[in-house]
Amino acid sequence: MTYPILVLTTGGTFDKQYFDALSEYQIAESMVPKLLQVARVTHPFRTAELMRKDSLELTDADRTAIRTAIEGAPETAIVVIHGTDTMVQTAAELEGLAGRTIVLVGALAPARFAESDAAFNLGMAFAGAQALTPGVYITMNGTVFPAKQVVKDRAQNAFVPKT
Amino acid sequence: MTYPILVLTTGGTFDKQYFDALSEYQIAESMVPKLLQVARVTHPFRTAELMRKDSLELTDADRTAIRTAIEGAPETAIVVIHGTDTMVQTAAELEGLAGRTIVLVGALAPARFAESDAAFNLGMAFAGAQALTPGVYITMNGTVFPAKQVVKDRAQNAFVPKT
Amino acid sequence: MTYPILVLTTGGTFDKQYFDALSEYQIAESMVPKLLQVARVTHPFRTAELMRKDSLELTDADRTAIRTAIEGAPETAIVVIHGTDTMVQTAAELEGLAGRTIVLVGALAPARFAESDAAFNLGMAFAGAQALTPGVYITMNGTVFPAKQVVKDRAQNAFVPKT
Amino acid sequence: MTYPILVLTTGGTFDKQYFDALSEYQIAESMVPKLLQVARVTHPFRTAELMRKDSLELTDADRTAIRTAIEGAPETAIVVIHGTDTMVQTAAELEGLAGRTIVLVGALAPARFAESDAAFNLGMAFAGAQALTPGVYITMNGTVFPAKQVVKDRAQNAFVPKT
Numbered sequence: 001m002t003y004p005i006l007v008l009t010t011g012g013t014f015d016k017q018y019f020d021a022l023s024e025y026q027i028a029e030s031m032v033p034k035l036l037q038v039a040r041v042t043h044p045f046r047t048a049e050l051m052r053k054d055s056l057e058l059t060d061a062d063r064t065a066i067r068t069a070i071e072g073a074p075e076t077a078i079v080v081i082h083g084t085d086t087m088v089q090t091a092a093e094l095e096g097l098a099g100r101t102i103v104l105v106g107a108l109a110p111a112r113f114a115e116s117d118a119a120f121n122l123g124m125a126f127a128g129a130q131a132l133t134p135g136v137y138i139t140m141n142g143t144v145f146p147a148k149q150v151v152k153d154r155a156q157n158a159f160v161p162k163t
Numbered sequence: 164m165t166y167p168i169l170v171l172t173t174g175g176t177f178d179k180q181y182f183d184a185l186s187e188y189q190i191a192e193s194m195v196p197k198l199l200q201v202a203r204v205t206h207p208f209r210t211a212e213l214m215r216k217d218s219l220e221l222t223d224a225d226r227t228a229i230r231t232a233i234e235g236a237p238e239t240a241i242v243v244i245h246g247t248d249t250m251v252q253t254a255a256e257l258e259g260l261a262g263r264t265i266v267l268v269g270a271l272a273p274a275r276f277a278e279s280d281a282a283f284n285l286g287m288a289f290a291g292a293q294a295l296t297p298g299v300y301i302t303m304n305g306t307v308f309p310a311k312q313v314v315k316d317r318a319q320n321a322f323v324p325k326t
Numbered sequence: 327m328t329y330p331i332l333v334l335t336t337g338g339t340f341d342k343q344y345f346d347a348l349s350e351y352q353i354a355e356s357m358v359p360k361l362l363q364v365a366r367v368t369h370p371f372r373t374a375e376l377m378r379k380d381s382l383e384l385t386d387a388d389r390t391a392i393r394t395a396i397e398g399a400p401e402t403a404i405v406v407i408h409g410t411d412t413m414v415q416t417a418a419e420l421e422g423l424a425g426r427t428i429v430l431v432g433a434l435a436p437a438r439f440a441e442s443d444a445a446f447n448l449g450m451a452f453a454g455a456q457a458l459t460p461g462v463y464i465t466m467n468g469t470v471f472p473a474k475q476v477v478k479d480r481a482q483n484a485f486v487p488k489t
Numbered sequence: 490m491t492y493p494i495l496v497l498t499t500g501g502t503f504d505k506q507y508f509d510a511l512s513e514y515q516i517a518e519s520m521v522p523k524l525l526q527v528a529r530v531t532h533p534f535r536t537a538e539l540m541r542k543d544s545l546e547l548t549d550a551d552r553t554a555i556r557t558a559i560e561g562a563p564e565t566a567i568v569v570i571h572g573t574d575t576m577v578q579t580a581a582e583l584e585g586l587a588g589r590t591i592v593l594v595g596a597l598a599p600a601r602f603a604e605s606d607a608a609f610n611l612g613m614a615f616a617g618a619q620a621l622t623p624g625v626y627i628t629m630n631g632t633v634f635p636a637k638q639v640v641k642d643r644a645q646n647a648f649v650p651k652t
Contacts, residue, residue: 013507016507018502018505018507018598018599018602025507035283036283036305038278038279038280038283039280039283039284039304039305040271040272040280040304040305040321041283041304041305042304042305042306042321042323043304043305043306045305108203109203109507110507112602112603112604113507113601113602113603114440114601114602114603115201115601116201117201117202117203119282119283119286120198120199120201120202120204120282120283120285120286120289121202121286122283122286123282123283123284123285123286123287123289123290123302124286124287124289124290125290126283126286126287126305127286127287127288127290127291127294127302127307128290128294130306130307131290131291131294131295131307132294139286139290141202141203141204141205141206142199142202142203142204142205142206142208142289143205143206143293144290144293144294158203158205160205176344179344181339181342181344181435181436181439188344272344273344275439275440275441276344276438276439276440277438277439277440277603278438361609362609362631364604364605364606364609365606365609365610365630365631366597366598366606366630366631366647367609367630367631368630368631368632368647368649369630369631369632371631434529435529441527442527443527443528443529445608445609445612446524446525446527446528446530446608446609446611446612446615447528447612448609448612449608449609449610449611449612449613449615449616449628450612450613450615450616451616452609452612452613452631453612453613453614453616453617453620453628453633454616454620456632456633457616457617457620457621457633458620465612465616467528467529467530467531467532468525468528468529468530468531468532468534468615469531469532469619470616470619470620484529484531486531
């Protein structure tokens with residue numbers, strides 16, 4: 001049996017685009033559908049955009065909206081595209097949703113770059129959402145982390161086990 | 164606790180390169196290390212090349228060599244890069260290795276292409292090797308398949324549930 | 327004043343695609359329109375496909391067809407996408423067309439690869455077709471060659487000055 | 490005879506990199522050597538970095554430094570990588586250098602993006618520096634413009650003929 005996957009997008013580096021007119025980066029239309037097409041994904045999924053924000057700008061109301069979207073979804077396998085800076089904080093707000101396997105994932109380089117971790121990370125999240133027992137997880141830097149056991153190390157610019 | 168991952172490469176479309184002098188495709192040095200670097204993987208892993216073959220050319224001796232390499236490895240989390248045409252057959256030969264989570268994975272377009280499923284698929288395999296209970300799996304087309312429950316549909320050029 | 331550019335495609339490595347079902351390379355729909363879109367080209371141009379062949383398979387009739395297409399075109403600035411193995415030979419057949427600047431160009435790695443010389447080479451040909459005096463040229467490996475002064479060195483897999 | 494090419498880099502969108510720790514774009518090490526390697530350029534060239542600036546930040550002293558670098562160079566074929574916003578202004582400052590063919594070029598999307606005009610534009614500049622008579626040119630959006638005859642249209646985000 002296969003579980004349909006819900007991909008919720010909230011913004012973050014994963015979906016950043018460069019706007020020359022402004023000479024700056026902004027979050028644009030999500031690259032998730034494009035990446036899933038390139039990956040030739042035939043697994044059932046749907047995507048929904050909740051917001052387009054840097055994760056440092058996410059409010060309590062935003063986190064409530066993410067939780068509410070998951071609670072109201074028919075799917076039990078959930079992937080959340082999220083900025084990396086407050087991913088751990090949002091993950092904590094999503095604990096306790098019985099029967100849901102929730103995987104938060106982002107990227108350290110935008111998916112629009114020729115060299116980005118986005119496709120690999122999204123693949124990890126897709127597999128994790130199918131393979132893991134209910135709970136909240138983060139898949140970054142090649143590791144499947146239970147969300148309570150991970151922190152972002154800003155100096156290393158990588159997710160590492162919580163000590 | 165994190166499990167170190169062993170990536171065994173055997174060839175297949177995943178690692179095909181184009182040689183202009185010959186005007187044909189051949190299997191070249193594996194793209195796995197490059198993909199893991201681009202994905203900023205800090206998870207412990209090692210790679211070992213067993214062969215460079217189209218999977219249609221794999222012999223019984225080759226499959227025995229793959230099984231032997233897994234049996235002799237200290238790692239319990241194993242990823243096997245493999246051509247897609249006989250991936251299911253090789254998977255069957257790898258059943259019954261107690262305590263090992265083995266994920267076979269390949270690509271429908273070479274990793275050297277601008278648009279390839281290789282990075283996403285490798286991400287799925289990495290997550291699967293960490294998250295799944297011991298057994299043999301295939302991660303293709305966005306799905307984590309127990310290896311006994313999947314076949315390649317050549318007409319669709321995709322992996323589908325065995326009926 | 328700007329000169330509209332005619333891009334004639336004939337095949338070659340430039341447009342090779344990988345077909346997994348057959349496990350071989352074949353020439354597919356030309357990547358020229360995609361490359362020109364990515365390059366944000368607003369210069370007037372049109373493209374026309376003449377054939378899809380390895381240049382080793384081109385016949386005298388094919389070369390006559392290329393020459394005829396150029397003679398009948400309203401444009402004076404012509405780019406010909408061509409396989410590299412017999413590019414010099416075709417160029418020789420296109421000499422003597424008064425008032426036409428003809429640039430032959432190809433690629434040593436397919437345009438569909440993440441790392442290909444196709445976009446750079448096409449840029450060279452576009453500029454050459456506008457900037458050069460009438461005649462026949464080849465733009466490969468970073469050099470604008472008058473076609474009579476260049477050969478392909480197969481050992482080096484590069485175009486070099488004729489000695 | 491081939492003319493060695495000097496590539497001077499000054500910054501601009503062409504070489505912008507994304508730094509996650511800062512969640513912003515900055516100009517990084519130039520992508521020119523990488524692009525020339527991917528393009529399999531065997532033509533003689535050298536590169537020199539003059540500055541790493543958005544072109545809106547370039548001062549009169551910077552423009553003098555660019556002119557001085559060209560005047561002091563042994564090469565007569567010069568490519569200048571430059572931000573697009575003030576490319577036309579810098580070009581005007583480089584007029585009148587006898588015997589030099591100077592081509593200014595930039596990119597509307599960073600070279601590090603999967604879809605960028607950088608490689609095509611650099612190819613145009615390379616060909617232009619070899620093929621054009623002495624003077625100052627801009628190669629953007631698929632056109633070879635004499636520098637005095639072009640402006641950047643910010644609304645269209647493209648270079649267009651000066652009216």
